[in-house]
Amino acid sequence: MSKETITKIEIEKAATSKINDVDFNNLSFGSIFSDHMFVCDYKNGSWQTPKIIPYQKLMLDPSARVFHYGQAVFEGMKAYKDDEDGIWLFRPDENFLRINKSSKRLAIPEFPEEYFFDGLNTLLKLDNKWIKKGFGNSLYIRPFVIATEAGVSASPSSEYKFMIICSPAQSYYGGEVRVKIADHYSRAASGGFGFAKAAGNYAGQFYPTNIAKEEGFQQVIWTDANTHEYLEEAGTMNVFFRIGDKLVTCPISDRILDGVTRKSVITMAKDLNIEVEVRPIKVAEVLEANKNGTLKEIFGSGTAAVINPIAGFGYKGDKWELPKIENSYAKKIKEAIMDIQYNKAEDKFGWRIKVD
């Protein structure tokens, strides 16, 4: 991100900042947005001049494709501020590659790399004050693309908006998280687009998650749509199981998001001399490990939460609490990753990128 800005970006600064109206000690995730946003329109076959403008509402035709056919993808990233006011991103190259991977599967034109990084860099420097110091504080960054062409015909849009909006964040989850293992509803099909961060992968989870909430859970761990025998992901998090001293997570596939935090957890765990197995995991294996006392931890990984320990789980009407554990892998790995994110530790993997 320290390379020269090569993209011509039109900048219109906000007349006044909203920052003084914000209580940074009581932030609800994703509800407050910084002063500016990045917008780049696609039309006539190419991405137009990128713009940074004051955060504002969009005007779209009611027949815009995104409203009817769900042609939309997004990313989740964070900017961190260290004690010396340095601004850092965590593996932003992965997010850039993934949004284009998602776009491709949704028939959305890919976005140019220099527009993405120059736009992000410029936006973060402009809204620098919105990134607060302090371990756990961050500016959540939401790049997204929506299909804007008017017309209710079920075909790819010829016009799009690529945008980046930013929301100051503390931590994603309050309280303990208990998960229900899905035995009927599903998130994604083989041959579908579960691997993409596509809008259409989310709304379908809300109803089954509401049912789980009524049963006392906060999230669902999805299983394969075919047999419901294999554990997949939690919809906003990839999932890890500690069985004995091994950490197990399922392989990615066309149904499962290739999580940036997931791959960082795998690398970091190995670096911390924790044995990691990436292989299919049966629900039956986890139930058996729980029964015989070898299931020690379950946790989710994702940009919003980094790592989210899971306190208990349920399956087909039964519920179990996980034991409190000392030397939790979740805690150890989370701290190690956050130390890199906040420039508090050496970054031997080259994950941390400075915004300057």
Next chain:
Amino acid sequence: MSKETITKIEIEKAATSKINDVDFNNLSFGSIFSDHMFVCDYKNGSWQTPKIIPYQKLMLDPSARVFHYGQAVFEGMKAYKDDEDGIWLFRPDENFLRINKSSKRLAIPEFPEEYFFDGLNTLLKLDNKWIKKGFGNSLYIRPFVIATEAGVSASPSSEYKFMIICSPAQSYYGGEVRVKIADHYSRAASGGFGFAKAAGNYAGQFYPTNIAKEEGFQQVIWTDANTHEYLEEAGTMNVFFRIGDKLVTCPISDRILDGVTRKSVITMAKDLNIEVEVRPIKVAEVLEANKNGTLKEIFGSGTAAVINPIAGFGYKGDKWELPKIENSYAKKIKEAIMDIQYNKAEDKFGWRIKVD
């Protein structure tokens, strides 16, 4: 629809009509909209006063749920005008029930029946001139619901817009349609929401359909995501196969849209003394029937096209043309249904509903 309007609807009429700018003999499907639109907002736990206002752009926060999490459903209906200027709808009760079924699966609050019908009735009377006489002409009606709450948190929106927009239509497809039978990509998962008319079911089809287009097809017939052995639906149409003198279509499931035209085709075929089998159909069965000459027709059914004959199909690199046929079931059933839609024949099933 002839019952008294009980809903208080706020009406703001358009100052001028756009109708004289429209060439009704050269309409591209879903691209031109009538003068007014119906809008009803959901907030604070209830649907607010419905409004009919001039067709206009929407202003939404860039963080609105629909852009990020695909919480959106829709319907497709048509209004027809008979020779005496009577306006008719075709089984609108089915569309009303289905949009609420779709909404429920997407965790969207259901819409009140009287708001739907009174809104639709009032809108059609106001934009009456946009419904042109003539067999095949219609006003395509697009009810839809979008999640409008601002905030990038993956949870159901607390605010929605229910809208109805209308677009004058001739016929949906120009030219011959050839379909590719899917052998890798999928449309829907068991336990998912393939049965819903949800935005998220459409964008995922665009990329595989683009590949099919490059291979000389216009549409894809989706197969089950698990084995790809069973024929399901075409994404915007249900599909029927005529094998010998029997018409075969697959049963509906949580992966398959319960098409209004599909069920009308089944009823009408039986009424025309055509034997109909609703049962799982293997790709292998269709290939074998094609080989031994008993595969006589394939057609799709849907609101936009009513019935769309399929001229040829492909599977795993092979392509076949279907023989030209006299006494086509597609033609016979389509005409019989359209005669009811346009008030040209007796309606013994009670499908046709007058707008007055």
